[in-house]
Amino acid sequence: MGKNLTYKILEDHLISGTLTPGEEIAIKVDQTLTQDSTGTMVYLQLEAMGIKEIKTELSVAYIDHNTLQTGFENADDHEFIKTVAEKYGVIFSKPGNGICHQLHLENFSVPGKTLIGSDSHTPTSGGMGVLAIGTGGLDVAAGMASGKYYLKAPKVVNIQLKGSLNPWVSAKDVILYVLKKLTVKGGVGKVIEYSGEGVKSLSLTDRATITNMGAELGATTSIFPSDEITRAFLKANGREESWKPLAADEDATYDEIIEIDLSNIPTLTAKPHSPDNVDAVDAVKGLKIDQVLIGSCTNSSYKDLMKAAAILKGKKVHPDVSLGISPGSSTILKMLADNGALSTFIAAGARILECSCGPCIGMGQSPKTDSVSLRTFNRNFCGRSGTKSADVYLVSPETAAISAVKGYFEDPVTLGEDIIIEEPTTYDISDNYFVRGKNIDATVVMGPNIKPFPTKEALTDGLEGKVVLKTGDNITTDDIMPSNAKLLPYRSNIPHLSKFCFHALDEKLWEKCELYGGGFIIGGDNYGQGSSREHAALVPLYLGIKAILAKSFARIHKANLINSGIIPLEFVDANDYASIGEMDELEIKDVKTALISKDIIEINNKTKNLTIKAKFVGSQRDIDILLLGGYLNYIKMNLGE
Ligand code: F3S
Structure with a gap:
């Protein structure tokens, strides 16, 4: 076969x-x-x-x-x-x-x-x-x-x-x-x-x-x-x-x-606020626009930018529109500079941005309130641009360029005969852009923003602590650990980030965790949905969260919790969710034994004098990782195998 x-x-x-x-x-x-x-x-x-x-x-x-x-x-x-x-x-x-x-x-x-x-x-x-x-x-x-x-x-x-x-x-x-x-x-x-x-x-x-x-x-x-x-x-x-x-x-x-x-296939756009909310460009033709951004890892190649330049040649960006161009690499930027396309962009009134992710990750160029932004990027989730009230449409570089000129959503097919961009036979690759070489004695420089990340000891039999937070259904990793232009510079500073964990639900969670030495979180259905953000597990680990008891978990977040050594437990009977309140004192006596034998785990709610049944659903490797206190300890044990 x-x-x-x-x-x-x-x-x-x-x-x-x-x-x-x-x-x-x-x-x-x-x-x-x-x-x-x-x-x-x-x-x-x-x-x-x-x-x-x-x-x-x-x-x-x-x-x-x-x-x-x-x-x-x-x-x-x-x-x-x-x-x-x-x-x-x-x-x-x-x-x-x-x-x-x-x-x-x-x-x-x-x-x-x-x-x-x-x-x-x-x-x-x-x-x-x-x-x-x-x-x-x-x-x-x-x-x-x-x-x-x-x-x-x-x-x-x-x-x-x-x-x-x-x-x-x-x-x-x-x-x-x-x-x-x-x-x-x-x-x-x-x-x-x-x-x-x-x-x-x-x-x-x-x-x-x-x-x-x-x-x-x-x-x-x-x-x-x-x-x-x-x-x-x-x-x-x-x-x-x-x-x-x-x-x-x-x-x-x-x-x-x-x-x-x-x-x-016609010319298409993904309308706010999801990449699969796709419609024909024809259906939104004429919609007034405020911003156009061409770039990102999706559409910043030589061909993409040359096509945009060909459309913009001899034209002006509409006075009401801000057009930003971010080439995918310095190589491309240099090629555009050498062949005159860069001049075309500048003459048309475009803003030339750095060769980086920039506005795709909300690092600059956030659109104005209630505006319409056309982007050649890959994601248009609400608020990702940095402006919650903005509507972001995902489009091709062709649609972006012609719409920037018109000031409204326009279909490039109206341009008549297509412009063919030949692939370059030589890319102007320069070694200057990379630092290569190896020196095992190099001094690793850790400035004050680099803080050690949290680790965990191997699991001992018995977990005890308070319920420091109880959430509803569909909690996202963004709810757990928000990511925005103000917090992004602290990706290597977990202690700083910990002060913003679950900020929208409980601003004082970090103080509670400090006071009680961490504890447990109770979650509803689909706990941890959304982006794969590892920090949504690492920060709770830093705060001392030992286990999360939820009705169900989103797949990637559950894997991240296991990797961090936080035990994701599911209610055997989802109705038991109602019986646990914030600040209840919980005790799991023989969690290690139960994990090893894949038994039901009994949780003693000492405050309510109740016993709740929970289970761990995962592979043998997941259990081994949890027993060792996380993937880092596991990998250290297994290196060389
Ligand atoms: Fe790509 Fe960077 Fe955006 S990697 S998705 S351009 S943040």
């Missing part, structure tokens, strides 16, 4: 487990990437593992998220990452150099390799035939230390592309079309594998736009075959020797097959 591309790469990298969807497997990690927002914690964790050498072929530390330096905090983080990178031989990418995923494509992605990254859009490299997975930071640290990554063997969905795109329809419209079809939950537990004749009509960076926003489908990753187009891109970047052809077998089997005729 023929194999699909995903399982070919998994098989090549399999260390343990069987390749059956849903089974836990360990694979060899070839490459890792970090960005600064998650990276400080990754390297603190790596340091705590006490290893001398990392086991990956290549690891890169990018600085692209918190590049604003309005105080010493971000600068401290950058210096820490730079010096720790030197110690382990991790390549360091300076702030201003560009966005991790675009830079990785241009400089390091290799077809057929595995890549894990502490950023959810790591699958961008899937456009080059890399099995590229976004993970939690601790997984990346563990991947570097052990060379392994654990995951559930995924289902594979094949999207067969046929035909070719109509004029002015672009790769962004393709992925918006897929999002409309599958929704933001459609990819969970799956890899999206693209194939078919239509693949040939997509450039390498088109493919990367599509795999980038596979993250919005909730997919494990997305992947394209490696072909002559891949080879040409690598050649243009001076890395042709890294190329190899890769494709699924002719008779490959899949869990699901979806056919898409590219010629059926």
